[in-house]
Amino acid sequence: MTGDDTMQLAFYGVLLVVIGGAMVFELAGRGGQVLRQVMLWLVIFAGAALAAQWWMDNNAPRQQVLDGGRIEIPVGRDGHFHLDAQVNGQAVRFMVDTGASSIALGPADARRIGLDPDDLAYVGTAVTANGRVQTAPVTIDEIAIGDIVDRNVRAWVIGGDLDGSLLGMSYLRTFARVSFEGDLLILER
Structure with missing residues (x-):
């Protein structure tokens, strides 16, 4: 809540x-x-x-994927930008986080896309707003946002109580343009 x-x-x-x-x-x-x-x-x-x-x-305004690889994401009621994607064929809602260096999957989202958090090697650590957490490197087979499809995307599964998943800079850098237009976050390929 x-x-x-x-x-x-x-x-x-x-x-x-x-x-x-x-x-x-x-x-x-x-x-x-x-x-x-x-x-x-x-x-x-x-x-x-x-x-x-x-x-x-x-x-509520919803994310739009427009022709030419443009994605418009409206600000949510919580003041954050949330992006909906298909990850390994499953719907995942990410919070866009420019303060995160990479994609961070919460345990529930990891399970939903076919990864078992209990069987991963937590060899890294990350500093989050909730303190230090263990991280396990993974490769996501496919992330699709409308017609935009990326394969073999590096990510981390968080070994703590991350509620949801974060879309960090490693993925945002795959876009040619990341900008704000009023209450919209614009991603363009």
Whole structure:
């Protein structure tokens, strides 16, 4: 759960307490009616929250792969750029990280693309925001982003609790141009 998710949950909790408290105060002494009203408001609140979440998820700008090897990645709600790729035929969502020197796969993503993190040789170390972690060098058979396909790509599997995967500079350097246009990250071959 991210900080934004926690703040959103806290907001909904406070809103629920305020509405619920007002309902209980207004309907005190009318037991069954109070319970029905509280349940009705809970259903209305849950429906509104789900509808808002669905709308935000379906109306958020998405990455676009355009002709000529241009990829446009909008900034996410968390302030980071997230790139969706097919890695060894499996969908992987990367956070673009110019502070990472290479591609870093989290254990769950490594498993999904056919690598067993338990069978890798963790011979390296990396310094992350969470401290030092063990790393295992691997070769990714194929990374595809739309029509852009790269084969035999060097990467590292992180031996710690990396939530997700990072797309670092070793891969970003394969693009002729990496730039920002407002809230878009532009990658061009």
